[in-house]
Amino acid sequence: MTRSCLIALVLCSFAGLGRAQWVDLFNGRDLEGWRRVNGEAPFTVEDGAIVGTSVTGSPNSFLATERQFRDFVLEFEFKPDDAINSGVQFRSRSLDEYQSGRVHGPQYEIDPSDRAWSGGVYDEARRGWLYQVSVNPDARSLLKRNAWNTARIECAGKSVRTWLNGEPVAHLIDDRAEPGFIALQVHAIGENDPGVGRTIRWRNIRVWTGLVSPTPPDDTPIINRNPNDLSVSEAMQGWRLLFDGASPDGWRGAHKERFPEDGWAIEDGTLRVLPSGGGESLNGGDIVTEAEFGAFELQLEFYPTKGANSGIKYFVTEDYLEPKQKASAIGLEYQILDNQRHPDAKLGAAGNRTLASLYDLIPADTLVGGRRVPHNIDGWNHARLIVHPDGRVEHWLNQYKVLAYVRGSGTYRALVARSKYRDWENFGLAERGHILLQDHGDDVRFRSIKIRELD
Numbered sequence: 001m002t003r004s005c006l007i008a009l010v011l012c013s014f015a016g017l018g019r020a021q022w023v024d025l026f027n028g029r030d031l032e033g034w035r036r037v038n039g040e041a042p043f044t045v046e047d048g049a050i051v052g053t054s055v056t057g058s059p060n061s062f063l064a065t066e067r068q069f070r071d072f073v074l075e076f077e078f079k080p081d082d083a084i085n086s087g088v089q090f091r092s093r094s095l096d097e098y099q100s101g102r103v104h105g106p107q108y109e110i111d112p113s114d115r116a117w118s119g120g121v122y123d124e125a126r127r128g129w130l131y132q133v134s135v136n137p138d139a140r141s142l143l144k145r146n147a148w149n150t151a152r153i154e155c156a157g158k159s160v161r162t163w164l165n166g167e168p169v170a171h172l173i174d175d176r177a178e179p180g181f182i183a184l185q186v187h188a189i190g191e192n193d194p195g196v197g198r199t200i201r202w203r204n205i206r207v208w209t210g211l212v213s214p215t216p217p218d219d220t221p222i223i224n225r226n227p228n229d230l231s232v233s234e235a236m237q238g239w240r241l242l243f244d245g246a247s248p249d250g251w252r253g254a255h256k257e258r259f260p261e262d263g264w265a266i267e268d269g270t271l272r273v274l275p276s277g278g279g280e281s282l283n284g285g286d287i288v289t290e291a292e293f294g295a296f297e298l299q300l301e302f303y304p305t306k307g308a309n310s311g312i313k314y315f316v317t318e319d320y321l322e323p324k325q326k327a328s329a330i331g332l333e334y335q336i337l338d339n340q341r342h343p344d345a346k347l348g349a350a351g352n353r354t355l356a357s358l359y360d361l362i363p364a365d366t367l368v369g370g371r372r373v374p375h376n377i378d379g380w381n382h383a384r385l386i387v388h389p390d391g392r393v394e395h396w397l398n399q400y401k402v403l404a405y406v407r408g409s410g411t412y413r414a415l416v417a418r419s420k421y422r423d424w425e426n427f428g429l430a431e432r433g434h435i436l437l438q439d440h441g442d443d444v445r446f447r448s449i450k451i452r453e454l455d
Helices: 003-021 137-141 232-236 410-417
Strands: 022-024 034-038 043-046 049-053 061-065 072-080 086-092 105-110 121-124 128-131 149-156 159-164 167-173 181-186 199-208 222-224 251-253 264-267 270-273 287-289 296-304 309-317 330-337 381-387 392-397 400-406 434-437 444-453
Touching: 049 061, 049 181, 061 086, 072 086, 086 121, 086 149, 128 167, 137 167, 167 232, 181 199, 222 232, 296 309, 296 330, 309 381, 400 410
Parallel strands: 167 222
Antiparallel strands: 022 199, 034 061, 043 049, 049 199, 061 181, 072 149, 072 199, 086 105, 086 181, 105 121, 121 128, 149 159, 159 167, 251 287, 264 270, 270 444, 287 434, 296 381, 296 444, 309 330, 309 434, 381 392, 392 400
16 A cells, blocks of 8 residues: 555544544434423424523523533534523533532623623633633624524633634633533523513534644633633743742842842732731832833733732833832832722822722723623732733723723823823833832732733
8 A cells, every 4th residue: 555545544534533523412303412401491493493582580591411521622503683692501510509500600602782792701600701702802793693603612621712603702721621511591581671582593513522632822812710820822822921829030129139028928829918007018119020021911810908009010110219219110000909998099080090090190991881890809800901012002900991092192191291200201101111010018919920022
């Protein structure tokens, strides 16, 4: 046998194996292999499709597979009526010991509303949104309303990816990868909801249960839910950790040569500001990265305790202050604050000292797309900060973009001129600078600090 014939035979063998490992979950005739869980919404079969119909007086209803799956590729088509929210559960469960059998686990969102988050990942009855489509805005236009759409979910260990009509939507890294069922959802509705009697249809539902290797990363933003973890996909996108969860390597005190001996602690995988009794602490002082950055994207998680004040500064330089004042350093600041308990929230102008604001310059939006931006006090929050090469800057809080501005623009310079920074020449306009975590004397923790430089 020639080498080319042998290669052809091997390829044909793999192709045949591939066909054998795709399993149809719906036979097109009846609901064999499926069972209804939780609510009372009816599921029927019409014209080769499963049809779920919304009803009042029922909690969320699910049609679940009898089989469970951990690593797989799921493909299906769906057609939602307008005004009906739905989704497809995966790696999900219904356990007597968890909320009396309530279905819980990740869900591929189906969202024909103006929010347009179809393809996002929502953790039903557990953690809430894991991946909001707001972080991948190009994907918000992919859904075809009142028409058939194609969906794909890929679960490979910690990696979860989704596609809608052939285009990538979500890329999630999540260590909760237990096996579970796949389920079709009909969402609960209120008594006077216009969605009563609306339908969601599914067809051509099939699953690949063979070896699943993660699809190579593209430019889809990655949300990594695992503390201080850098996935292979993130590294391929250019990300690197600024804190490994165990050592202060890469950080030093502002205006100092070493990491502070007091005032900061590395505990349980976090960089923690130790409380010093209020006021801007001179005990540990701010810490800065040893490296400087120009255009970049920064992500981190922060945990503010009640009444806490802190911040993330960028384009920090250390040449503004007199030596006796060198506990802090000057730079643009992503504010961290307990808005309800700290008096600084009421100072400044128009709320420009509140959480996620550009401190003393631009207030963060508290409503985005008609929805209140969530945040946690005594809980973890996700910050994202993007500095584009052309000077555009974005602040994000918990996957919502809450403000944007252009460094050096006329508007920016006017805001600086009326702020506490008006006496600092060319404030915030350095080509490169350090990233700073602020010690304001309050108990605040940081983790999962990662950055990638932008061309």
